Amino acid sequence: MITKFSSLFAGNVDFGDSGLDGVPVNDRWLSDEHLATVFDKSRALAETMDRLGYHSFWGAEHHFQREGYECIPNLLMLFLDLAHRTRDLKFGCGFNINPMWHPLRLAEDFATADILTGGRIIFGLGRGYHTREVEVFGAPIIDNEANRELFEEQAEVIFKAFNERSFSHHGKHYDIPPRVPYRGYELEEITLVPRPLTLPVECWQPIVSASQRALDFMAKHRIKGVIGGGAAQGGASEEVVRRFRDTLARAGRETELGGDLMISFSVHLADTEEQAIREAKPHFEEYLKMFGPLGFVRGLSDEQISAMGDPRRARHAGLPTLEAAAQAGAWLCGPPELVTEKLMAVQDQYPGLEQVNVAFTHMGTSLATNLEQLEWFGKEVMPTFKVQAKAPAVAD
Numbered sequence: 001m002i003t004k005f006s007s008l009f010a011g012n013v014d015f016g017d018s019g020l021d022g023v024p025v026n027d028r029w030l031s032d033e034h035l036a037t038v039f040d041k042s043r044a045l046a047e048t049m050d051r052l053g054y055h056s057f058w059g060a061e062h063h064f065q066r067e068g069y070e071c072i073p074n075l076l077m078l079f080l081d082l083a084h085r086t087r088d089l090k091f092g093c094g095f096n097i098n099p100m101w102h103p104l105r106l107a108e109d110f111a112t113a114d115i116l117t118g119g120r121i122i123f124g125l126g127r128g129y130h131t132r133e134v135e136v137f138g139a140p141i142i143d144n145e146a147n148r149e150l151f152e153e154q155a156e157v158i159f160k161a162f163n164e165r166s167f168s169h170h171g172k173h174y175d176i177p178p179r180v181p182y183r184g185y186e187l188e189e190i191t192l193v194p195r196p197l198t199l200p201v202e203c204w205q206p207i208v209s210a211s212q213r214a215l216d217f218m219a220k221h222r223i224k225g226v227i228g229g230g231a232a233q234g235g236a237s238e239e240v241v242r243r244f245r246d247t248l249a250r251a252g253r254e255t256e257l258g259g260d261l262m263i264s265f266s267v268h269l270a271d272t273e274e275q276a277i278r279e280a281k282p283h284f285e286e287y288l289k290m291f292g293p294l295g296f297v298r299g300l301s302d303e304q305i306s307a308m309g310d311p312r313r314a315r316h317a318g319l320p321t322l323e324a325a326a327q328a329g330a331w332l333c334g335p336p337e338l339v340t341e342k343l344m345a346v347q348d349q350y351p352g353l354e355q356v357n358v359a360f361t362h363m364g365t366s367l368a369t370n371l372e373q374l375e376w377f378g379k380e381v382m383p384t385f386k387v388q389a390k391a392p393a394v395a396d
């Protein structure tokens with residue numbers, strides 16, 4: 001049963017020219033002042049969500065994006081600020097990108113933020129996907145297997161640091177601690193200081209490729225999965241949801257279909273479905289321009305990807321449409337009652353699903369639109385699910 005609603009803010013600043021007719025993605029170069037508006041935007045969104053009773057605000061870690069799409073380089077620093085401006089809202093790391101951190105620095109920083117916010121930070125790990133980000137920090141991403149190997153060893157270190165009073169780790173990439181003399185003894189183990197406030201640490205990871213190796217790794221560490229949202233298309237494949245459930249069962253954790261998952265959707269509310277699609281279309285098209293060349297829009301030819309960089313050709317390139325995305329269930333467009341109906345169908349399909357992430361801050365959307373959408377959804381969609389959650393169970 002869906003009982004929690006979260007919203008993802010990947011960190012985009014406002015654009016005035018979104019869509020296929022707007023500035024080509026590689027030609028965007030915003031001023032420092034414009035890029036820094038992401039922080040005031042984050043504050044306004046978080047304060048609104050807290051007032052309306054959303055469960056959690058999810059952010060994304062990204063770097064060097066002069067184009068203005070994803071402009072939050074350090075989630076934990078931002079979340080400390082936002083937690084002190086809000087009362088109940090939680091903050092989800094969607095995601096800290098392991099390969100761009102030393103695992104012990106990430107573990108320390110999370111534990112510090114966890115304590116200072118009274119347990120309102122939700123931990124999350126990811127492997128990354130921007131070559132410009134990961135490779136610049138000296139970690140692999142073009143070599144997918146090397147990236148996964150590094151990510152998995154880093155996660156092992158992080159969970160040891162969280163869960164063991166003192167620990168050591170000697171692997172391919174990390175020798176922790178090195179055997180060195182320290183104050184009269186030889187160092188064999190170390191202790192994370194501080195350790196997180198609440199143990200075990202709740203951790204989330206995106207499910208994108210859904211390889212069995214990745215699912216087994218998540219089950220081993222009791223990591224929960226996020227399907228859709230951010231770079232990935234919204235909605236969920238039932239085949240992936242079933243495989244995740246079956247993987248958890250083999251690891252000794254029985255769940256209903258949809259358990260230990262959060263499914264993300266892009267949402268745009270309007271008086272009619274047609275109006276919602278018309279209003280959201282420029283932002284869907286900006287998504288294509290941003291993520292198509294990175295390989296996150298399936299089925300695009302080299303010619304279509306090339307055409308997206310030229311507004312004169314893009315309209316005639318046969319690109320995917322928002323109408324098709326809405327038909328497939330990746331986008332939820334229309335009046336609140338229609339969006340409620342679609343989410344109720346998702347709940348029926350996945351009875352173990354407790355949390356849904358709804359994204360209103362699409363590429364380039366203005367703060368005013370973001371706040372309007374959050375308000376509308378919070379007042380006219382969320383209450384239906386809160387009522388059902390409070391209803392007493394009916395005996396068979």
